[in-house]
Amino acid sequence: MHEGNGRSEKAALAELRRRLGDGLARRRWTKTQLARQAELGRTTVSEAFQDGKPAPSEQTVAALAHALRLDVEELLDLRRSAAAAPAVAGSAASGADDAGPGRPIGHWDPHDLEVHPAGPALPATRTTDRPRARMLPGYVQREHDQVLAQAVAEAAAGSSRMVVLAGSSSTGKTRACWEAVQPLAATGWRLWHPFDPTRAEAALDALHRVEARTVVWLNEAQHYLGDREHGERIAAALHHLLVTPERGPVLVLGTLWPEYAHQYRALPSPGAPDPHSRVRELLAGRTLTVPESFDASALATASELAQNGDTLLADALTRADKHGRLTQDLAGAPELLHQLHNATPPARALLEAAMDARRLGVGLLLPQAFLTDAAVDYLTDAEYDDLTGAWVEHAYAELTRPVHGKQSALRTTTLRPTRRPVPPTEPGTSSPPPAGPTVRLADYLEQHGRTTRSHLCPPASFWHAAHTHLTHPDDLHNLTQAADARLRRRWAHHLRHRAADRGSSNALCELARLREEAGDQEGAEALYRKASKHGDPFALVRLAWMWIKAGDLEGAEAAYREAAEHGDPSALGELARMREETGDREGAEAAYREAAEHGDPSALVGLARLREENGDPEGAEALYREAADYGGGSPTRLLPYGLDPDGTPTPQWTPS
Structure with missing residues (x-):
């Protein structure tokens, strides 16, 4: 390609991206919003704007132009001029937009x-100041x-x-x-x-x-x-x-x-x-x-590799040859446990709070502000009196220090910026990310906490810190259930309301259920409506039941269908039963068929019952067999035709 042509192609590609960028700015969309409007993948849209990437395909350009209301032909002309523009080193010269994801296996570390x-990274060589690749121990099949x-x-x-x-x-x-x-x-x-x-x-x-x-x-x-x-x-x-x-x-x-x-x-x-x-x-x-430990044969193979010079295996076998948990040792588990057992009181309190948070359902990223406040009641009175003004900084520095295998008890993390629009919610129900830095507990310590602390209930400072600092609705709902199970009713009450305020459909449904039990049907319906805006299928089914009682069959049918669209095919079975009760047997059969097609095998039982009532025993038997094959049949339904749930004949019987 001539140099002049190269400059022209680069200019065309730059102009194409400039026009796309101007159109995006005018629409005030994010690239994720644009991807949805154009019905394209987010990565495809992102690379269309990214310098150094090949020119986007004609289909991509056309879709983006239509979504942004730009002149399609002008942008396609620019794309044709830019099609041969070179990419950064290492990128494909052409066709990269259509290439599948991934790279050759040999290119992966x-x-x-x-x-x-x-093990640690090997020291740099004389020819480079970069550390060499870390070693892997010999592999034992x-x-x-x-x-x-x-x-x-x-x-x-x-x-x-x-x-x-x-x-x-x-x-x-x-x-x-x-x-x-x-x-x-x-x-x-x-x-x-x-x-x-x-x-x-x-x-x-x-x-x-x-x-x-x-x-x-x-x-x-x-x-x-x-x-x-x-x-x-x-x-x-x-x-x-x-x-x-x-x-x-x-x-x-x-x-x-x-x-x-x-x-x-x-x-x-x-x-x-x-x-x-x-x-x-x-x-x-x-x-x-995958078993927890190596059996005798695998340990013998590991020992042979160690004798032939594998120093990593040799070191691990000095500790793991008795219990066989060789891979855990190699991954740094003993050092992590050593760090836990020998931590200073403030560091140990932070780790115990983190282990409790993870085992009770808080997400991977734990806000430092939450852990700091939660840790207070994990300390004895004497330990609390010994705290200095810099105890927080010292404790986190201790726990984020790497141990064997480049792992650490707590790893500092950085929250990624939000790259997609937040679903519409009512005022006060948004769930902002946690303020301030977050950390992640080491996997092995998390599992260790699930095993060793399962019988323990966190102290008051833990629940107070959760209510004060946590914002994710799932975290708050999970802790609500944990507090209820541990008879911390007051904290469960406050956490449930905070979870509902943050948009937890589970919490909203639970509050609605409590309103129902108290006889407040109007209040329960209002809460179920809020939960249904988040697509909660249970809330939609409950609303359908309420509307059936109120005589609003059209509204109930719409709610059942929306529940099915949000992942509950059994809602279509409920719709079929509603139609049965109103005398619409033809509509009921159609709904049962639709439910079965959407993955609800119990709907086949409903269809079979209709066939049976309509005098079609052979058709009913075929459907009962099909339901049994899918696990949706029940023995009592199958008995009239002499069949076990697995489809084999069984003697007829009559209850005495």
Whole structure:
């Protein structure tokens, strides 16, 4: 390309971005708002404005122009002139806008994929002042590695696969995934680790762009699948990726703590919302347990590696050869426990408050102001009297100091700026981020606290600090439940109201239920209405019941349908029963069918009952069988046709 052409192309690309920027400024939108209006991914929109990136595609330019009400043809002409403009070093010269996410596996550092460091960085060499890559200890294969290897082999052969390793903190889950994908690196596979701006947003934004021969890396998968807003949609997108042959082969690897795996597998109570239905379906048959410790065979292999010169394993085996918790030792667990047990009283109080906060449901990022105020009653009178004016600074400095493996008991964090519009709420219900610095408790200490402090109730300063400093509605609601369970009724009352003020639909529903019990139907309805504005399906179902009693069947039907749209397919079954009671059997059957199509197998039982009442026993039997296959049938429903829930014949019987 001639130099003059290069300047012309760069000028065209700069002019294109200038016009897009002016249009965005006139509309007073954020890029996230623009992405929604243009029906584009946030990353695609961001890169369209970003210097050094290739020219956006014609489709992207056209969509942005329409959303910003700019001249489409003029911008497309600029785009054609700018199409060959060079990008920064390392970027693709063309087609980068259409490339799938990720980069070659060999270009990743395992520590960037959250493999726990097992030792300090090596010192700089004479030729560079940068530290060399940190060492990993020799890898010891265990039984779960064989299953992983089989999945990798099948992916390499052309079949998409997904495996999620479930195990406690620092049991070697992430390292196992890293070792498993190494055979794919030599054949050109890519690896994508979605994490920016948040893990869930990044995954949802780009899963549709994942190309064949890509490893989708979902370490700490609860941040994706358990996300309250996006988790079910991410699960659906992953399922679509796995079952669409023309998009494969792909390999999805994830990790989970056991409590999250159990939470996602658990079936909801009858009539209760089912917030993880798609996640449960996705994980079925794709979860693999990682044991807490090495068995005798694995320890023998580790000892052999240590004897052959692996100093990291040799050091860890001096402590872990008896209990077999080798990976935890390598990840720094003993040093973290040592720091806890030998901390100064103020530092220990901060750690205990942090462990209590996490085990009772406060989010990952803990405001320092909250922990500082919470820690006061964890100190004895003598310890409190010994505090100096600088105790806070000294205690945090002690706890943020790295220990073995570059970990620390508390890690200072920085809140990312908000990059998406806040949903409309009523005055006083916004949830601003916590003011001031925040910290994150080390994973191992968090789990240690869940085990060792499960029988303890936090002191008064903890509840007071939570009520004073915490702002996230989920944190406040979780602590409300914790206070109730520990008979701290007054704190539960105040925390519930604060959670409701911050927009917690759970707290609003609980307050509404209390109003109902007190006979204040009008007040309960007002609170359910507030919760319904946040898309809470339970609130919508309760409103529907209230409106049925008031004779507003049209309003009830609308509420049931909105509840179904927000993730509760059983609401359609309630709609069907409402139609039955009003004599609309044809409408009831249609609603039952719709509910079954949306994932409510119990609706099949309702359909079968209608068939039975209409004199169609064969059709009813077929539906009962189908319900049993999906887990929605009940033995008493199946007995008239001589069937067990699994579909096998059983003797007829009549209650005596």
